[in-house]
Amino acid sequence: MPIPRRRFVLALGTVSTSPVVFAQGPAPLSAPRIVPVAPDQAAEPVLQFFTPTQFATLRHAASLLQPAYSNLPGAVEAAAPEFLDFLLAVSPAPRQALYRGGLDHLTSQAKLLFKKDFAALTAPEADQILKPLIVPWTFDPPADLHERFLTDLRADLRTATTNSAPYAAAAATTSRRGRGRTGAGLYWLPIDPTRR
Amino acid sequence: MYDVLIVGSGHSGGMAAATLTALGVRCLMLNAGPVADLERDRVNKSAHELPYRGFGKPGLHPHIFQANEYNANTWVDENEVPYTHPADASYNWVRVRLLGGRSLFWARQSFRLSDFEFRAADHDGFGENWPIRHNDLAPFYSRVEAQFKVVGRKEGWPQFPDGNFVEGGAGQADSECQQRITAAANKMGIGVSRMRAAMGDGGLASSVNLSLPQAVASGKLDVLPNAVVRQITTDPNTGRANGVIFLDRHTRQERRAKARVVVLAAGTLESTRLLLLSKLANSSGVLGRYLTDQQYGCTVVASMPEARDGKANPKLIGGGLFIPRFRNLRKDEKRNFIRGYALPLNTGSSPDPKYFPEYGEALQKKLASYAGSCVTGGIYGDVLPRYENHVRLNPNQTDAWGIPTLHIEARYGDNERNLCKDAADTMEELYKAAGLEVIVKSDKVNPPGYSIHELGTCRMGADPKKSVLNQWNQSHDVKNLFVVDGSSFATAGWQNPTMTILALSMRASEYLAAELAKGNL
Numbered sequence: 277m278p279i280p281r282r283r284f285v286l287a288l289g290t291v292s293t294s295p296v297v298f299a300q301g302p303a304p305l306s307a308p309r310i311v312p313v314a315p316d317q318a319a320e321p322v323l324q325f326f327t328p329t330q331f332a333t334l335r336h337a338a339s340l341l342q343p344a345y346s347n348l349p350g351a352v353e354a355a356a357p358e359f360l361d362f363l364l365a366v367s368p369a370p371r372q373a374l375y376r377g378g379l380d381h382l383t384s385q386a387k388l389l390f391k392k393d394f395a396a397l398t399a400p401e402a403d404q405i406l407k408p409l410i411v412p413w414t415f416d417p418p419a420d421l422h423e424r425f426l427t428d429l430r431a432d433l434r435t436a437t438t439n440s441a442p443y444a445a446a447a448a449t450t451s452r453r454g455r456g457r458t459g460a461g462l463y464w465l466p467i468d469p470t471r472r
Numbered sequence: 473m474y475d476v477l478i479v480g481s482g483h484s485g486g487m488a489a490a491t492l493t494a495l496g497v498r499c500l501m502l503n504a505g506p507v508a509d510l511e512r513d514r515v516n517k518s519a520h521e522l523p524y525r526g527f528g529k530p531g532l533h534p535h536i537f538q539a540n541e542y543n544a545n546t547w548v549d550e551n552e553v554p555y556t557h558p559a560d561a562s563y564n565w566v567r568v569r570l571l572g573g574r575s576l577f578w579a580r581q582s583f584r585l586s587d588f589e590f591r592a593a594d595h596d597g598f599g600e601n602w603p604i605r606h607n608d609l610a611p612f613y614s615r616v617e618a619q620f621k622v623v624g625r626k627e628g629w630p631q632f633p634d635g636n637f638v639e640g641g642a643g644q645a646d647s648e649c650q651q652r653i654t655a656a657a658n659k660m661g662i663g664v665s666r667m668r669a670a671m672g673d674g675g676l677a678s679s680v681n682l683s684l685p686q687a688v689a690s691g692k693l694d695v696l697p698n699a700v701v702r703q704i705t706t707d708p709n710t711g712r713a714n715g716v717i718f719l720d721r722h723t724r725q726e727r728r729a730k731a732r733v734v735v736l737a738a739g740t741l742e743s744t745r746l747l748l749l750s751k752l753a754n755s756s757g758v759l760g761r762y763l764t765d766q767q768y769g770c771t772v773v774a775s776m777p778e779a780r781d782g783k784a785n786p787k788l789i790g791g792g793l794f795i796p797r798f799r800n801l802r803k804d805e806k807r808n809f810i811r812g813y814a815l816p817l818n819t820g821s822s823p824d825p826k827y828f829p830e831y832g833e834a835l836q837k838k839l840a841s842y843a844g845s846c847v848t849g850g851i852y853g854d855v856l857p858r859y860e861n862h863v864r865l866n867p868n869q870t871d872a873w874g875i876p877t878l879h880i881e882a883r884y885g886d887n888e889r890n891l892c893k894d895a896a897d898t899m900e901e902l903y904k905a906a907g908l909e910v911i912v913k914s915d916k917v918n919p920p921g922y923s924i925h926e927l928g929t930c931r932m933g934a935d936p937k938k939s940v941l942n943q944w945n946q947s948h949d950v951k952n953l954f955v956v957d958g959s960s961f962a963t964a965g966w967q968n969p970t971m972t973i974l975a976l977s978m979r980a981s982e983y984l985a986a987e988l989a990k991g992n993l
Contacts, residue, residue: 341831343833359525367530412829439519441520462514464544465512465514467508467546471722
């Protein structure tokens, strides 16, 4: 039976005037420690940025640019394309345009040269489109937008792959030299953000 | 009322607080940001545990090339404290407002300026000399080096003054790669040394662990975080500074703090911004002018063929080299640039995948082959202090506290471009002479500000008509106003400025305390 509010407040007042009880503080809680599951383990992402054709192109390009190697997962196994779909959805407009334009260019080139979607190309066919767009490194990004897209895509796929949970799990069982760089470090939490 | 009010808590503010309180001066330190708990506020995480897999929130820090998802919460948010620059002259203003400021994050490279920098105008005729020489600052450098536990190798070279180094600088024997590069450099008449670095305590050489603890322990220092200073106040009768007005970072409530002396240590551009906001210390008209820094970005990467395909080992390759300035040490040296640069080199690294124009399995095989075989080189380049490179208040924009922001206008010129090209060509020649294969070479630099070594805008000098501060970091115009951070620099040099900032702050603070005791302030 619930305690009437007035009696509850009075009871609180009684307790608060007792120095012995006050010094004891609250009783320790014994709630079990709950370890939450990672979203990637529990559910699959809903695509929100690329069109189905663009995503299929991205996924096929990912399989060629960053394949599985030496017992380590590639971009597809690391769900890098799905992650990039999320990342691009929250990116500034110029970057979104670069990616959309770049993927559309791969598709149009595939249709022009092979009369099919990029996602349907064999590896040697796709190489004929990708290789001319991979240019030697320069300090400034390539001026040509398609070259710039592929330069960024190659780097983004690599980072999204090596910083993924599947890669970290596989790298843990691989020699240091073999696994290369994996993403880990000292993370600074938000520190008393300004209240507005 | 306090004796001294210190605005800022980084290296310069921390050193001022430690020096002044040790001499019995009662101080209040105001810091614009919060206090970080280094135990509680940092945790080890894998990138896949972060919301953006290590990429960081897109667009959050567009001018901070050093930002990543791990450190994103430490930098000043441009939405909170914005600034502007011309569309054709980007500027990277990298700021930290945590207690300790950027001293929490610096790379700990510890050099002295030499008289090639202090007396640069005498040497090449450009600009103004500092009002001090290396000998004036040497005793303070020595004390700072001991406190910060600087390790280094003594060389006896005038352009690279030796310091008061602690034991521990000697590493293992030089690898074959180091020996080959050193021999090739010596044949070219270039001296090769080792990096000089502050060991600090536990890998941290910050005001929060090296300067502020002793100041707080003295009982003479009060620290007030979350205090956003908007104005230095003055006595209308004397024109002397008598305190500051600040806003609480969260509530925006304004308060006034009073003191007999005001010391600005807010970081180069924030200190100058505060002087501009307060309309003080600018009878010379050069406040905000002569903004300079150091240019970073020129990159040459090579590979040692003998160390490829799994053959890299510590005897063959590994270890760093440091080549201090070697250009324009003679007055009769004829080049298409003045001043100079240093070359930090590292051997035994793996290449960045972006350097190879390949993909897929071919790229993976290449990376595996080149792993551990690379030599990377960059540049610490001097930037000339020019009148036209400046900051001014922007009347059309305010920050989150309603305070006018800065407009920053800085461009590199032919001297910086030619100097950088010479550095890239020299590294390429050096690598080839050492039997290395050059993988990439670039003589391009990052935008001004990238090195996070912005300097000048409140420079010291002997002539009050050409400078803001005298040789004691004291305002020519307002005698009880001192500026002890990097804004006081008359030239940048190629050296990381931290040791010089610390030594200047210590020297200025001892002078301040003595003048205070004499009743002159």
